[in-house]
Amino acid sequence: MLEIVVKLVLVAAAFAVLPLLVGQIEHKVMAHMQGRLGPMYAGAFHGWAQLVADGVKFVQKEDVVPAAADRRIFKLAPAVALVPYLLVLLVVPVGPHGQVAVDLGPGVFFALAVMGVGVIGAIMAGWASANKYSLLGGMRVAAQLMSYELPMVFAASSAAMAAGTLSLPGIVEQWRWYWLPWQAVGGVVFFVAGLAELRRPPFDMPVADSEIIFGPYTEYGGLRFALFLLAEYAGIVVLCALTTVLFLGGWKGPFLDDQLGWLWTLAKVFVLAFLVIWFRVSYPRLREDQLQKLAWAWLVPLSLAQLALTGILKVALG
């Protein structure tokens, strides 16, 4: 009983801290890649408290609901967007020997299913705002989810097939170094499709600020907007954690797997999060047709090829 409580507290702490950390890293990394300094004053040392200050600012703002909006759905949407990522963190293993809050049998499917639910929050926000830009954004969110969910599930299934189990800790147990070349295509497809599902640049068509003024979030301000931002960063953490667990061997590192497992997991998660930020700085936004083409003409065939490759090698070697 005590063990479960401790684990839940740890997951809640990770959920509160890791997204903020990724957000702060994004501020600083983007700034340095663009030849600026980024936040420097809040908290004195290199602006470490910038996001805390932002949070305080968001909380102080007035809670506005547009007159034409559907009030209940409008207010519910941020929670629907945020809570699923918290639930996914529950099944992500950070280390060997049961260092996971809940060990679900079909953990892969749980994670993917619950991540898909989070997107409904953005769609609800887009519709309930009663704003044409938000509606356009909501539609784009829906279209994007439908095209990228398929390759994502295929790629994750490939890892599950290779391991012979659907449990996330089980997949890491089975992981060997030769998975890196063997599952490379699946890993890339999973990561790219996940980025698209999170609507991160270069897949930020649904929130394109210069075009449809942040899409579903146009009418949001204050705490509710902050919750959507938090959901975005929590999504990055969850996606990076899932990619780590499925394709990069989770807690397995060059040495001391048993003692330092959680450190290897965290290190891999942050390297991937750095990649996510790097993509944002490097690539221009994809147009809607390019976006759909990438999903259907590249990612789906690639993930199917990966599934075939996994199956063939599994049968040939097994």
Place this chain on the structure above:
Amino acid sequence: MTGRDLVFALLGVVAVGAGLLVVTTRQLVHAALWLVVSFGALAGCYLVLTAEFVAWVQVLIYVGAVVVLLLFGIMLTRAPVGPSDELDSGNRWAALGVAAGTAALLVTVLVMGFRGTRLNDAPRCAAGASCPARANGSAEHLGEAVFRTWVLPFEVLSVLLLAALVGAIVLSRTDLPTPLRKGR
């Protein structure tokens, strides 16, 4: 009546209640969102019946894909905020009759097929170890059933889906010669 029965009954009430709201609400988008609640409660029912895999696939496919597709369709055509009066159909009594008939048929089939079947309680899967093969709802058990006993219906269903997929592609392509698009 055990705690499990109670939870199952409550989830059933939620599923049916949300289902009723889907057809009675006067707001189009709310109907789709109540559908999410109904599907979610149904997934909960599967969980109580130890069918973990089916439960999460239910969430993945129905909540994550089907409802999103529905919402996209609604938003693409017409999605007013607030109640719309034209959502009532003159067929509602006929629809009620059909729904009641379908429900009666399904309940009869389920009761006749599974009366007296007890849940086979399997211990929860240990970390990394595979579930015991006889756990009712485990992925292993389902996979064996589908790919050994029921492989022919499974393949027939795949062919049906493939036909629908090809049809959708033919309908949506504009660069095909017209006779093909008219179906020759």
